[in-house]
Amino acid sequence: MTPEQNKFITLSGPATPLGDLLRQYWQPVAITEELEGERPLKAIKVLGQDLVLFRDEDGRLGLIDRDCPHRGADLAFGRLEDGGVRCPFHGWLFDVNGACLETPAEPKGSSFCKRIKQRAYPVREVGGTIFGWFGPLDADGQAPALPALDCLAAPDSHVFSFKGYLDCNWLQALEVGMDPAHASFLHRYFEDAEADANYGKQFRAHSTDSDLPMTKVLREYDCPDIAVTPSDCGLRITTLRHLDGGDTHVRVTNVLFPQAFVIPLSSTMTITQWHVPIDDHSCYWYAMFTSFAEPVDKPLMREQRLQLYTLPDYMPRVGRHNNWGFDVEEQKTRTFTGMGEDINVHDQWAVESQGRIQDRTREHLGTSDKAIVAYRVMLINQIKKVQKGEAPLALPPLGEGNAGAGPATIDGVAPGGMAPEAYWRDAVERLRAEATWNVPALAL
Known part of the structure; x- marks a missing residue:
């Protein structure tokens, strides 16, 4: 890959080819709990743009540019009052739609404020995640519907949302999630643990239709x-591990174009995870954990993740500054990395240690990297479509009955003599049919 090609698929600011593509999709911008408390206002940066997210007295969400259109003061320090956010500099007041409601220093009876509008962006809140739209609007000034995904169709009780900061470009953060081979090494534990004692933790459950710990399968x-293979949402990745005795471990994961993946957490829970550029050198991952069985134990899952991340900015407790918690003795005796039990730290090291923007001119991709190769080809082609004025790949909208939700993902063991594809399709149908909420059947 040339330096120019690397920039083409990594740089996402305004007026960049990649940035124009990513702005054709809803982007997670915050999680709901970030606006809890007595002052529901937060400065955020997404795709290189500085913004203010807030909730007014009536509970409406607003997402507007951060600089006041009067003289550029910072609205992140604004007062939440009187139906919007008020700039402390001269008292200009803006509502959730960016309309200027008051310019109080202007002469009495002035209509000046009616000519002022702060740029505002559509927002949607679902499942504990807040999404923003930065692309074109339709003829009526409306953003498209959210895409049809299980995590957006599920009841709030069955979805848990969280986020975390990564000190690197979004693309290398995304690519680790579409790489099936790395889990056998980066996430290798030398001993297995009881699945019941590791609720909500990746690779600590048993595979579906077996008593095999995922850790054992990956290790051995x-x-x-x-x-x-190409799919309606992007790419489907099928990973087979042929077990002793004739059974086959089957793992089906998905690249949700352009910047997310959908993977199994356990036999009844999935993860949909986006990687959203803050700027070209940093990003947040946003994860929505969706349960098809019992409601999610949100307090427990939040407590688990706050052992690694600090509030209010969801910064990791380990990173470059402390060598990602690396311990030589642990690497000898407990884990392949020597960086603790949490796979988020393992992934964080893998992507951050590549540099803030990976130099892809120096890499040597192998057969096991075929998903990454396929994704990059897809990404380049979709960027070029947008450059030509064409619409990029998109999921159908989330509509009545949540038709078209998905995509299918599973980690299970196919019995000897059963074709892996027949197995995973059957397992996915069973999972959805036995769900405790109204999960639509998929056309598999």
């Missing part, structure tokens, strides 16, 4: 067969 079968 480290050369999987990987297949990548």
Whole structure:
């Protein structure tokens, strides 16, 4: 890959080719709990843009540019009052739609404020995640509907949202999630743990239709067969590990174009995770954990993750500044990395240690990287479509009955003699049919 090609697929600011593509999709901008408390206002940066997210007295969400259109003062320090956010500099007041409601220093009877509008962006809140729209609007000035995804169709009781900061470009953060081979090494534990004692933790559950811990499968079968096929949402990745005795471990994951993946957490819970650029050198991951069985234990899952991340900015407690918690003795005896039990730290090291923007001119991709190759080809092609004025790949909208939700994802063991594809399709149908909420059937 040339330096120019690397910039083409990594730089996402305003008026960049990649930035124009990403602005054709809803972007997670915050999680609901960030606006809890007595002052529901937060400065955020997304795709290189400085913004203010707030909730007014009536509970309406607003997402507007951060600089006051009067003389550029910072609205992140504004007063939440009188139906909007008021700039402390001269008292100009803006509502959730960016309309200027008051310019109090102007002469009495002045209509000046009616000519002022702060740029505002559509927002949607679902499942504990707040999404912003930065792309074109339709003829009626409306943003498109959210996409049809299980995490957006599920009841709030069955979805838990969280986020975390990564000190690197969004693309290398995303690419680790579409790489099935790395889990056998980066996330290798030398001992297995009881699944019941590790609720909500990745690779600590048992695979579906088996009593095999995922950790054991990954550790003992480290050369999987990987297949990548285009799908309605982006790419489907099927990873097979052929077990002793004739059974086959089957893991189906998805690249949700352009910047998310959908993977299984356990036999009844999935993860949909976006990687959203803050700027070109940093990003947030946003994860929505969706349960198809019992409601999610949100307090427990939040407590688990706050052991690694600090509030209010969801910054990791380990990173470059302390060598990601690396411990030589642990690397010898407990984990492959020597960086603790949490796979988020493992992934964080893997992507941050590549540099803030990975130099892809120096990499040597192998057969096990076929999903990454396929994704980059897709990304480049979709950027070029937008440059031509064409619409990029998109999921159908979330509509009545949540038709078209998905995509399918599973981690299970197919019995000997059963074709892996037949197995995972059957397992996905069973999961959805036995769900405790109204999950639509998928056309598999």
